[in-house]
Amino acid sequence: MPDRPEWGVLQSAHPHYMELLAYAGGAFHPEWLTTQLSALVEEGRKYESAQTFYAQAQIVAYHLIGAALEGWKRCLHAQLYMRTHGMGPVTILDYGCGIGGDGLAFLDAGYRVSFADISGHLLDFLRWRLWWRRYTAPVYEIDPLRYDEKTLRCPRVTIVWCMDVLEHFVPEMQKWLLCEQLPRFGDIVFVNLLSTHTPDELVHQAVDIEELTAQVQAYAKGQCQYYDYNVLATGEKTRLLIYQAMPACKKEKHRP
Amino acid sequence: MSETPTRSYGNPPPWHPLWAELALFLGEAFRPDWCSDEDTKVFEEVKRYPEVATFYRESDILLYQSLGYWLNGWKRRYHSVLLQLGMGRISILDYGCGAGYDGVCFLDYGYDVTFADLPGRSLDFCRWRVTRRAYEAQVLTLDGHVEIPFHHVVWCMDVIEHLPPAEQVRMLDLLGTLGRVVIVNLIHDVRADGVIHYPVDREAFTAHVQSQGPAAFHDVYVMPDGNVTRLLIYGQGVTCPSSGGMVIDVHGVAGPLSPLLMA
Numbered sequence: 001m002p003d004r005p006e007w008g009v010l011q012s013a014h015p016h017y018m019e020l021l022a023y024a025g026g027a028f029h030p031e032w033l034t035t036q037l038s039a040l041v042e043e044g045r046k047y048e049s050a051q052t053f054y055a056q057a058q059i060v061a062y063h064l065i066g067a068a069l070e071g072w073k074r075c076l077h078a079q080l081y082m083r084t085h086g087m088g089p090v091t092i093l094d095y096g097c098g099i100g101g102d103g104l105a106f107l108d109a110g111y112r113v114s115f116a117d118i119s120g121h122l123l124d125f126l127r128w129r130l131w132w133r134r135y136t137a138p139v140y141e142i143d144p145l146r147y148d149e150k151t152l153r154c155p156r157v158t159i160v161w162c163m164d165v166l167e168h169f170v171p172e173m174q175k176w177l178l179c180e181q182l183p184r185f186g187d188i189v190f191v192n193l194l195s196t197h198t199p200d201e202l203v204h205q206a207v208d209i210e211e212l213t214a215q216v217q218a219y220a221k222g223q224c225q226y227y228d229y230n231v232l233a234t235g236e237k238t239r240l241l242i243y244q245a246m247p248a249c250k251k252e253k254h255r256p
Numbered sequence: 257m258s259e260t261p262t263r264s265y266g267n268p269p270p271w272h273p274l275w276a277e278l279a280l281f282l283g284e285a286f287r288p289d290w291c292s293d294e295d296t297k298v299f300e301e302v303k304r305y306p307e308v309a310t311f312y313r314e315s316d317i318l319l320y321q322s323l324g325y326w327l328n329g330w331k332r333r334y335h336s337v338l339l340q341l342g343m344g345r346i347s348i349l350d351y352g353c354g355a356g357y358d359g360v361c362f363l364d365y366g367y368d369v370t371f372a373d374l375p376g377r378s379l380d381f382c383r384w385r386v387t388r389r390a391y392e393a394q395v396l397t398l399d400g401h402v403e404i405p406f407h408h409v410v411w412c413m414d415v416i417e418h419l420p421p422a423e424q425v426r427m428l429d430l431l432g433t434l435g436r437v438v439i440v441n442l443i444h445d446v447r448a449d450g451v452i453h454y455p456v457d458r459e460a461f462t463a464h465v466q467s468q469g470p471a472a473f474h475d476v477y478v479m480p481d482g483n484v485t486r487l488l489i490y491g492q493g494v495t496c497p498s499s500g501g502m503v504i505d506v507h508g509v510a511g512p513l514s515p516l517l518m519a
Contacts, residue, residue, distance in 0.1 A: 014345075015363055015391040022390060069366035071346075074339035077365070081332035081339070090329075105364035108357075109335070110272060110327040133389055134280075135273045 016065045016101075023128050024058075032062040039063075044203045050168060051144050053203060055120030061099050064122075068101045073163060075229045076240050077105065080190060083242065084111075084159070091157040093185050096165035100126035103161070107135055114154055116140040160186035160245075167194045167207050174205075174212060179219040183245035193239040209239050220244055272327055274357075278319055281384055290317055293324025299449065308451055313376040319355060322378065325414075326357040333476055334413060334487060338439060339365065341409070342506040349407040349434055352415035356382035356395075362411075363391060372396040372404060408507045410435035410491070417443045417456050424456065425464055432468070436493035437506055446482040458486045465490040472502055 021028050032039065040063045047053035054060060067073075084090045090111050094103035097115040099122050106113045117123050119141040127139055140154045160182045166174050182189045193212055196204045217224045224243035231237040279286040290297060298321050305311035312318070325331075335358070338348075346367050350359035353371040355378050362369050371386065373379045375397050383395045396402050410431050416424050431438045442458040465471045471490035478484050493505045 014366065014368065015389070015393065016366070018390060018392060068364075069345060071343040071366050074343075074365055078336035078339040081336040085329060085333050101364065105361060107273065108361040108364050109332060110274065110329060112272070134277065136276075137273075 014065075014069055016068065019129065019132060020061060020065060020125075022132070023125060027058070029058065029062065032059050033066075037063075041200050041203060044200070050203055051118065054122065054168070055118060055144075058121060060122060061125055064099050064101060067164075072230055072238070073102065076163060076190070076192060076238075077102070079227065079240060079242065080106075080159070080161070081109070083188075087158070090159060091155075091186075092159045092161050093154060093157040095160055095162040095182060095185065096168075097126060098122050098164075100129060102163055103137070104129065104133070104135075106161075107137060112137075114138040114140065114157065116142055116154060118142050118144045154185060157186040158188065160189045160191075162189065162191040164192065164194060166191065166212075167196060167204050170205055171208070174207065175215050178212060178216050178241075187245055189241070189243050189245060191241050193241065195236050195238075209237070213239065213241065216241055216243055220246065274323055274327065277385065277388075278323055278381075281381055282316065282319070285316065287316075287320070290320040291324065293321055293328055295321070297321070298452070302452055311452075312374065312378075316377055318378055319381055322354050322357065330477070331358060331413060334439070334441060335361065337487060337489075338362075338409065338411065341437070341504055344507070346409060346506055347407045347435075348409045348411050349404065351410055351412045351431060351434065353382055353395075354378040354414075356385055358411060358413060359393070360385060360389070360391075363393060368393070370394045370396060370405070370407065372398055372402075374398050404434055407435035408437065408493075410438045410440075412438065412440040414441065414443065416440065416461075417445060417448070417453050420454055421457070424454070425461060428461060428465060432465070432491050436491055437489065437504060438491045440488050441476070442486045442488055444482075444484045444486075458484065458488075462486070462488060470494045470496045470502060472504075 017033065040059060043057055043059045044050070044053045047057060092103065092106050092111050092113045094100060094106070094113060094115045095117075097103050097117045100115050103113040103115050114137060115126060116139075117126075123139060123141065130137055130139070138154065162177075162182055166177060169177060178189075178191065182191060193207050193209045195207050195209050213226055220243040224241060226242070227240045229238045229240060275291060298317055301315055301317045302308065302311045305315065348359070348362050348367045348369050350356065350362070350369055350371050351373075353359050353373045356371050359369040359371050359382075371382055371393060372395075373382070379395065379397060386393050386395055396404060412427075412431055416427060419427055428438075428440065431440060442456045442461055444456050444458055445453050447453070448455045462471065462473050465488065469490065469492070471488060471494060473486055473488045475484055475486050489504065495503050495505065497503055
């Protein structure tokens with residue numbers, strides 16, 4: 001492992017950063033040890049599209065670790081733990097897993113987990129993290145040009161877990177993801193809607209939380225619950241939607 | 257809230273990676289017939305030891321039993337309480353960590369974790385697991401000489417019922433000195449054998465900690481056979497403001513006790 005950098009505002013190194021340091025070696029960027037979104041967006045402007053950015057930009061891994069350390073998703077995990085108690089063996093698909101922080105926590109909690117995301121350095125790092133921890137878990141690659149089920153052949157799971165994904169899709173794709181794509185893969189969908197006060201329209205798109213909630217409620221025919229978390233003074237918040245996959249979506253369909 | 261018991265499904269097949277990890281740790285000594293959370297094999301094994309302290313220190317069977325119990329998911333509901341308590345870098349002392357299943361899981365949530373337990377096979381396994389993941393978390397051996405730093409949260413699960421009654425209340429007091437907020441479970445097992453499981457008077461202990469300050473409690477599991485598990489939260493970080501309700505302040509950012517906590 002290379003020499004440790006100065007950890008700056010983080011004061012000390014959490015094991016996640018040590019893991020990234022071990023992975024990146026000499027290519028480690030101490031200046032990216034920040035959770036400021038501005039650094040992420042600034043880096044994002046160097047790429048021609050959001051897809052290229054997520055597939056190639058190294059800074060995203062730093063940002064995702066920082067966000068995990070801040071604990072934004074702990075309350076969402078709490079809901080999963082409450083809901084799945086007594087359900088028997090639970091399988092989870094971490095859809096849009098990034099570097100797999102959620103799924104790794106679920107593996108440690110004893111769930112059986114599979115991962116899915118577009119190919120790129122984030123998925124490479126996730127595979128390395130699984131190897132580093134000696135975990136074996138399936139990792140599926142999503143074809144960003146063909147987001148239909150034929151490109152993602154994974155066994156049906158109990159829970160589809162999709163966090164911090166919707167806001168990276170253009171609005172016309174968001175409803176399709178919620179009401180068609182995610183329910184294909186499992187029985188219950190856990191997804192969050194993250195409102196961004198000032199969407200940059202490169203890495204963060206506008207999310208109409210109320211409109212999308214209404215659409216999911218109509219789709220799930222009342223079998224949908226939601227909870228608002230992390231409500232900030234700016235009005236930004238995270239809404240967790242939990243809903244049942246409707247039977248029609250268990251059949252194969254193509255994206256319109 | 258009352259819950260019916262769930263069947264045991266933590267046992268192979270299919271194997272979870274954590275079983276494979278235990279097999280790797282034990283090598284040739286690994287016993288597939290012990291891959292279970294059943295207490296009966298533990299009771300048989302403890303009879304082979306002259307005293308229970310030696311059993312805890314030397315026997316491998318608790319490595320299997322604790323993993324089977326972990327995979328059954330009982331502790332996830334306790335975790336759901338912790339996960340709502342606050343944001344940011346929070347230090348957790350996993351006191352009586354055993355093989356460290358809780359603490360390793362907390363590391364993935366961004367918490368800073370210190371593990372502590374008596375010397376023995378479980379702590380050896382915990383230290384091996386932490387090292388294997390290249391985690392630099394401290395693993396403290398409670399040998400009477402170790403100094404334990406003050407933490408934001410003291411997490412003490414499935415420990416009290418293994419102590420003789422005279423030591424149980426002393427343990428609750430000790431935990432209160434180790435961190436701002438203590439989260440401990442009190443398991444009343446109607447089949448307490450008086451060897452490795454002792455009766456736990458949850459009402460008396462709840463009254464005891466409440467006599468020293470605000471405390472929250474919730475009977476997480478109320479089983480048809482009479483077993484009850486109570487989660488007790490107390491310490492200097494638990495306060496009752498004049499506006500009403502109860503506030504848990506883990507590390508300076510106070511938040512109300514979530515309704516989910518008491519759901």
